[in-house]
Amino acid sequence: MSAAAAMPESGAPDGADRLAVRKTYKLYIGGAFPRSESGRSYVVRDPAGGFLANAALASRKDARDAVVAARKAFAGWSGATAYNRGQVLYRVAELLEGRRAQFAEEVRLTSGAPLREALEEVDAAVDRWVWYAGWADKIAQVRGGANPVAGPYFNFSLPEPAGVVAVLAPQDGPGSALLGLVSVLAPAIVGGSTAVVVASERHPLPAVTLSEVLATSDVPGGVVNVLTGRVAEIAPWLASHMDVNAIDLAGALGAPGALADDLAVAAAENLKRVLRLPAADWAADPGVERMFGYLETKTVWHPMGT
Amino acid sequence: MRFEYAPAPESRSVVSLRDCYGLFINGEFVDGNSAFKTISPATEEVLAEVAHAGPEDVDRAVAAARRAYERVWSALPGRERGKYLFRIARIIQERARELAVLETLDNGKPIRESRDVDVPLAAAHFFYHAGWADKLGYAGFGPSPRPLGVAGQVIPWNFPLLMLAWKIAPALACGNTVVLKPAETTPLTALLFAEICQQAGLPPGVVNIVTGDGSTGQALVAHPGIDKVAFTGSTEVGKEIARVCAVSGKRLTLELGGKAANVVFDDAPVDQAVEGIVNGIFFNQGHVCCAGSRLLVQESVAGEVLDALKRRMATLRLGDPLDKNTDVGAINSRAQLDKITELASSGDAEGAQRWSAPCPLPDRGFWFPPTVFTGVSQAHRIAREEIFGPVLSVLTFRTPAEAVEKANNTPYGLSAGVWTEKGSLILWLASRLRAGVVWANTFNRFDPSSPFGGYKESGFGREGGRHGLEAYLDVGGGGDA
Structure with missing residues (x-):
């Protein structure tokens, strides 16, 4: 069992003779692990109310920093070959598999599920990541094509990534902590977009650990940025941010009030692509709607002639 | 003659x-x-x-x-x-x-x-x-x-x-x-x-x-x-x-809306490019969401292209839309004419140089002559806002990377054009333009089988x-x- 797992609140020495080294859960922005610039943190608890960890409570400034980092990473990530993106993402799955026990423990602690179920969720999450990794160099063929225009042009349409996308990870529910997170993050980045993820407020630990996996993978810094904190506080800044191109409202669906509506209205200011898919059974076949939702279609008229 | x-x-x-x-x-x-x-x-x-x-x-x-x-x-x-x-x-x-x-x-x-x-x-x-x-x-x-x-x-x-x-x-x-x-x-x-x-x-x-x-x-x-x-x-x-x-x-x-860049490289055939520029911005009086309203021309050929463009614009025939020889018809409404006039005036006020084709305007109806602004900077309203009229803003660039930068410097992303003899440059630029439709060595082409829409x-x-x-x-x- 990795030392990264959260500790009980008692803080008693873990074992007979040594004091455990506890993990500090931080944000992941631009490939680095800063604390919130606000200096704030919040207590993450298990379902029984026991202390699990302190997590960073991200602020508006953190969200903006994350968008800047994601924009900076966009040219490189979207410009990489599809084959390369596929390789890089598959490598992430390899690393996830290597941390299977750590993820399972975090899922178990945060969701209260038995270890066997937690392991199943981790396995499904790894498999899901592999599934998306394999999509990287298929998207253009499935989504693009030649158009038989009446004229001397080679006309073709290709999918292109939307740009910087804000992903509100699912907040709660079976399988949401890791499988749900992977199911909303992977489709955002596989096509070449870069992401700012707002992790589940109550279950952020697998998200932070995932960001550690990403940091040690070949995914360039800034391609994925992970914020922990209150979705109701951070999401409005992302929804109204003029340099964000798309937003997935998964994590706002069950929120009190009309948060999802408010975010969708704010998103209209720069006509973000808004993904508002019905609440998902994360274990089910994910389909392609989420992945395709982050794609633009570019049509090029190329001249033909001698 | x-x-x-x-x-x-x-x-x-x-x-x-x-x-x-x-x-x-x-x-x-x-x-x-x-x-x-x-x-x-x-x-x-x-x-x-x-x-x-x-x-x-x-x-x-x-x-x-x-x-x-x-x-x-x-x-x-x-x-x-x-x-x-x-x-x-x-x-x-x-x-x-x-x-x-x-x-x-x-x-x-x-x-x-x-x-x-x-x-x-x-x-x-x-x-x-x-x-x-x-x-x-x-x-x-x-x-x-x-x-x-x-x-x-x-x-x-x-x-x-x-x-x-x-x-x-x-x-x-x-x-x-x-x-x-x-x-x-x-x-x-x-x-x-x-x-x-x-x-x-x-x-x-x-x-x-x-x-x-x-x-x-x-x-x-x-x-x-x-x-x-x-x-x-x-x-x-x-x-x-x-x-x-x-x-x-x-x-x-x-x-x-759109504010499309029409990018002309120094190896483009000038006469063909000029036809494309004219078609890009004066087709349908510029009442086109995908109109090529920002001409980005490579600095080394800017003078040549602009001279040829003005010569060509001077031959455009404006008048009775029902006349089969007419190139440029009427502005669709008084309100639209007012909007075009106001934006063109902002071009003058902000320091760009206006040149309009020397065509007489009919006494009745709504008309605006084909117009080109040179000396336009990216900050000018006529470079940023959709005019939706026969008004072209000309900017220059030196390198392909600068062309990409300027072309994408807009909240719009509907269309773009590129003029060059080099096929690889067409595809290089097309892949970097954040726009839904890219025309190469042509402009304002439409076809029912060709998807149209913006970023x-x-x-x-x-x-x-x-x-x-x-x-x-x-x-x-x-x-x-």
Whole structure:
């Protein structure tokens, strides 16, 4: 069992003779692990109310920093070959598999599920990541094509990534902590977009650990940025941010009030692509709607002639 | 040397205008409670009175569309729907001359364009989509994609019949019924299209046309009885509609404004590029969302290109839109002319240099001469805002990377052009431009099989091609993709 797992609140020495080294859960922005610039943190608890960890409570400034980092990473990530993106993402799955026990423990602690179920969720999450990794160099063929225009042009349409996308990870529910997170993050980045993820407020630990996996993978810094904190506080800044191109409202669906509506209205200011898919059974076949939702279609008229 | 042209007016006699037109609801023309006049922008003569649809009329139209959807259209096999669309396409071709003259009268665009572009493309759109109606299961959206229901469609005044075709053809092919609102200043070809629907024997209620102003459009877009909104028009109104649909959860596609860069490299054939620049910005008086309104020309050839451009602009013939030799017609409305005039003045005030083609403007009607601004900086309003008129802003660049930077420096992302002899440079630039349509060594080409639509604030969704079908199909979720 990795030392990264959260500790009980008692803080008693873990074992007979040594004091455990506890993990500090931080944000992941631009490939680095800063604390919130606000200096704030919040207590993450298990379902029984026991202390699990302190997590960073991200602020508006953190969200903006994350968008800047994601924009900076966009040219490189979207410009990489599809084959390369596929390789890089598959490598992430390899690393996830290597941390299977750590993820399972975090899922178990945060969701209260038995270890066997937690392991199943981790396995499904790894498999899901592999599934998306394999999509990287298929998207253009499935989504693009030649158009038989009446004229001397080679006309073709290709999918292109939307740009910087804000992903509100699912907040709660079976399988949401890791499988749900992977199911909303992977489709955002596989096509070449870069992401700012707002992790589940109550279950952020697998998200932070995932960001550690990403940091040690070949995914360039800034391609994925992970914020922990209150979705109701951070999401409005992302929804109204003029340099964000798309937003997935998964994590706002069950929120009190009309948060999802408010975010969708704010998103209209720069006509973000808004993904508002019905609440998902994360274990089910994910389909392609989420992945395709982050794609633009570019049509090029190329001249033909001698 | 200057060529003299004898007048060559297209005859108006092919069009029989009525004094007043009703709303087209449930297969019949019905009276509205009030009416407004539509004029010819070239002469300011009143062409006809047209009914103004209020909320209760929109209600009736939506109810008719819903009935037709549930009782007839959604139950009809695809091949039968397709045959109706083929019929409509044929009738558009048969009545092409009439449609072209009417379009030119009501819109002010040159007959050469309505005859050679608008009407043939409208027919082509119906032909193309007719064939899809019984093949939707092969379109890549699952084995049996379902229609959405009733579509509310709001279209602009720049290509009245063509935009109608872009909206109605895919909607009907996919099994939806429609309520369409044409633009306030250009309702007549839509009403003639309503006659064509009658002539084709289209079941009542499948197509409904409600004329009116912005309030009619608002009532339609917000109507709880429609499942899908499709809008082409300004980005400002598009954002408002996006807010409305954000709450109602209706499916939405938006095709909005643009500020396209037309990038000319130093190896481009100058004469060909100049034709493309002229076509890019003066086609349809620049009333084109994808108009090439920002010319980015490589510094080393800027002088040569601009000289050739001005020479060419001086030969453009502005005047009677019905004259077959006319290149540049009338501005569509007084309001649009005021907007163009105001933005052009801002160009003067901000320090750009204006040059207009030396063409006399008619005394009556709304006119603006083909105009080019040089010395434009990226901060100028005429480089940032959509003018939607015959006004070109010229900027220069030195390296391809600088061209990319400047071309993408806009909240819009609808279209772009590139002029070079080098195929690899075309594809290099095309892959870096954040725009939905990229024309290489051409501009303002359209085809029903070619998806059209924008990135960023130019809207979302595509119209035309296989991709455009998705906007009118339930592909298994509630996404806006």
